Structures are given as structure tokens and as C-alpha cells.
Amino acid sequence: MSEINLALGAMEFGTRIDEKTSFALLDQYVAEGGVWIDTADCYAFWQSESGFGGQSEELLGRWLAQRPGVREKVRIATKVGWEPLVVDGFPEQTEGLGTAAIDAAVETSLRRMGIDHIDLYWAHRDDRNTPMDETIAAFGRHHAAGTIGRVGLSNWALWRVERARGLAANLGVVEPTAIQSRYSYLQPRPFVRGHVHDHRFGWVTDETLDYVENQPAWDLWAYTPLMSGSYEREDRPIHQAFDHPGTTRRLETLSKVAAELGVSRSTVVVAWLCGGTPPIRPIIGASRREQLAAAIEGARLDLGTDLRTELDRPW
Template identity: 70%
Template sequence: MLNLALGAMEYGTRIDEQTSFRLLDEYVDAGGEWIDTANCYAFWQDPSGHGGQSEELLGRWLAQRPGVRDRVKLATKVGCEPLWPGSWPEHSEGLGAQAIDAALETSLRRLGVDHIDLYWAHRDDRTAPLEETVAAFGKHAAAGTIGRLGLSNWALWRVERMRDLANQLGVMAPSALQLRYSYLQPRPFVRDHIHDHRFGWITDEVLDYAENNPEQQLFAYSPLMSGGFENRTDRPIDPAFDHPGTTRRLEALTDLAESLGTTRSAVVLAWLAGGTPAVTPIVGISTPDYLTTALTGTRLTLTPDQRRQLDEVW
């Protein structure tokens, strides 16, 4: 299977149903397995101010393709749905037991399935007792409605505290982490300015943690920086990455991509998927060309020398 997840965040809102279905079909036919969404996608693009459109579209796609459910793994999230239109991020559903119960029931109904393969806590909720959150996820895992539990945008010390509590309670512990990551690195202490999540970035500490805890699978969102690697004038690289290291890394990336006859984006995906520890990139695929890039990158194997060419640039 491809070490790639299809990000369906904008399916059902910005990306229309016909295009979404085509991309999903082509992804699965190419050997793709993971499809990643969230119960809050995409509240900022829908007039209602609430999410659910992506899950609903995926449910319609699955219903019209008997047997395809057995070929894919579904990942969705709980925790960030606004309580009312415009209330994000100050007021969202959070991770209390009632919120988790209601969100999971709704996601299962929208998707038309009896279980979620990987259920993400979308962000930490420090207003909810962690014991309550752990017990709620554990209850659904024991019932078979959650196959695995993952944490997105959590500080590592909270990840470990949750794992310890899960072990004490004898319930499922998290086995996946989802954070933002790419070949370029932002300047220190500006990470909360490039995304809504303070701890939403894979750092050296996270990589070391995953390498020494192999049961923890790493997923990376926004690996292609919204098209920033392809010199798109409408998608400039965020100012948080404006430093000499970015210039040097882009030069190395360009040299390697040209020598391989491929794109910089494809090389970035190969670098992520084939590294140690391996990172599963989540790519928001909106056009057939993006899908081709994603497939090319995850099928590309970099030699040790080529990886050094990229890694030794600081």
C-alpha cells in the first residue's frame, strides 16, 4: 500500500461532488488506502458555519460503491466543531464524554459505516478531565466503533499522560500522532502564527519520540505547504519560513528534483514517506494533477546519498 493519506477536507464544499468522487476513485484504484477527514470540515467554507460536509460526501461515495469500504481506512476527528457559527476557536465541542459520544454517533451516520478505523482527538481540550476523555474513547474502542485512537496537535507530555492513563484504566491508548510537517522549517517561536494549533508541528523531539516508540504512527498534514513548493504566485510560502535556511533548502530541493526529472513537491513526499521514522503525508488532493504528484512522490525512493543531499542542508 502507498504511504499516503488522501485529505478530504474540502470535499463537499470547495471541491464539488463530481470532482471529489473522481479523485477518490482514482486514488483507491492506484492503491491508496487512508482517507482523512474531520467532523468539522469544512465549517469555514459552508454558509451554515458548521462542518460535516466532507463526511457526508464520503458517505455518499461509499454508498454508491459497494465493496470499496473493505479497501479503504477511514480517519475522522472530534474536538473542533464550532458550538455555533463563528465561535471557533474559543468555543468548540471539545473532548468531554458527551461531546465524544455525540460526535462519533454523528460521524458514523454521515459516513454510513459501523466503525472508524482511526479516530483523532483533533486538538487537546484542557477544560475536560483527561480521565473522562480517555474513558470515553476507551468505551467506544471496546464496543468496536473505533479501531485505533490518534492525537492531533497535542503536546508530547500530554500524549504520554494520556497513554499512562489509558494503561491504568485498561483501555485503548493512542497509537498515532498527526501534526504539520514538511521539508522546510519555520523560525522558532512563530509556529502558532502559521496555524491555529500551538503544538501542531513535528519537531525533532516528536521524531525522536516516534523512532523510539514504533507503535506510534506519524501523519503529517500540509506537507506541500498549499502549493508553495511550486513557485505559485497565489500560494507564497508563509513569512514564518523567511530565513536563510529556507533559501538553501529550496536550492537543494530544486537541484535534486531537476536531476530526477520530477517536481519539488514529489521529492518532498518521497523524503517524508521514506524517512526514519517514516511519516505518512496527508495530501489535500483537489485536481488530477495533484493526485499524480502525490502518487509520484510516494512511489519515489530516494537513495541514501540523495537523502543526505537534502538532510545536510541547514
């Protein structure tokens, strides 16, 4: 089975999504050629009675322990930076990206998942209260120790990404090589706040695409690519940030292409993301097997030049 350019989002595993369902989705994903599993040390504090995260990583640890040999087939990506320090402390009182926070989070994530290294370690957000060289040096030390592999930056402004890269080069430590932000086929109106979970720089822009396209070793990951089911479900209305004529035209085109191919609109969106320039790795937070199957179908679907041109035509 060939690898698919699709990450499985484990955010709600162990909280909203129960263990049996989570295990089934993980098994399905791996059986279909899935490799990357994306989580965070803070998932999902807002759904936990404790007010703190860790449930997703703990569930992944139980799944890995009950599937001998599967660790060699999958790569684990987790994050640091947003775990609340006190109940109801998010977002003001969170762990941040200081040395002590990163050291503690790496140790905790490894213990929860029962693994000896994290394949891709994300700075979940930019912590401007901590000197960036402190953050980069801490990541570098863990990379040198073998506890983390690659480093990624999520919800960072591009100028800060480039500064982090320069600092890493100057310090002689591992440089970040991945960006994670929100992205989908529909695009919000410029400068509309509140549509990306209050992450000011949490949306892929043309500048992001250009940056990654010109950095061959870099990966671009997209969270919420299917807009929480809004492409398929009438009870999940599209956010008002997307209320503009371009959305109307894009939805019409998306529906036309999906009907022509005999697949869902979500499948087409995944295909559009995976097969674009640069290719984007969507993070799929499925809660049902059919949702994951549709996304996997999209990851394998070649839209061809004509359909992609139609989907990309000016608004």
C-alpha cells in the same frame, strides 16, 4: 497494486471541491493503492453557509454508498474536538473532548458516512477544560464497543501525549498510537506563532520524530506537507515564518534534486517524508488529479542514500 504510505485529505470535499471532482479524486486514490482517507466532523465549517461542518463526512458517505465493496479497501480516519457549537463560535465555543461530545460525534460521524466503525479516531486538539481521564475513558468505551479502532492525537504537546498514554494504560483501555501535526521539508523559525493555524503544538519537532521512532507501533501523520502549493505556485508565497537562510538553501537543494530526477519539487517532498526515519504519512489535500498523481509518484519514489543525504545536509 501495493499500498502507498499516503493519506488522502478530504477536508474540502463537499464544499470548495465539488462532488464530481471529489469522487474522481477518491477513485483515483484507491485505484493507485491508496488506503487511508482523513477527514473530521468539523470539515469544512468555514466554507459552509451553515457555519457548521459535516460536509466532508457526508460526501464520503455518498461515495461509499455508490461504490459497493470499496469500504473493505479503505480505512477511514476522522476527528472530534473542533466542531463549533454556534455559528462563528470557533475556536472558543467548540465541542471539545468531553464524554457527551465524543459520544455524539462518534454517532454522527458513523451516520454521515454510513459505516459501522471508524478505523482511526483523532482527538483533533487537546481540550484542557476537560479532565484527560474522561476523554481517554470515552475513547476506550467506544473502542471496546467496536465503533472506533485506533486512537490518535492531533496538535497535542508531547508531554500530554505521554500522559494520555499512561492514563489509558492505568484505565486498561486502548492507548493512542498515532500523532498528527504539521510538517514539511521546509522548517519554520523557532517560536514563530501563527504559522500552524494557531495550534501552538501543531508542528512536528525533532522531539516528535525521536518519540515516534522509539515507539515502533506508532504512526506519524503530517498535514499541510506541501504548504498549500507553495512549492509550485508563485501565487502561493511561503509564509514569513519560513523566512531564514535555511529555507533558501533547502529550496535550492530541493530544486536541484527535482531537476535531476525529472519530477516536481512536491513529488520530492512527499518522497522525503515517506522514506525518512521514522517514515511519515503525508496527508494530501489535492483538488486536481495531476496534484494527486504527483503525490502518489512521490510516495513510490525511492530517493536513495545519496540524494537523501543531500536533502538532509545541515543548513
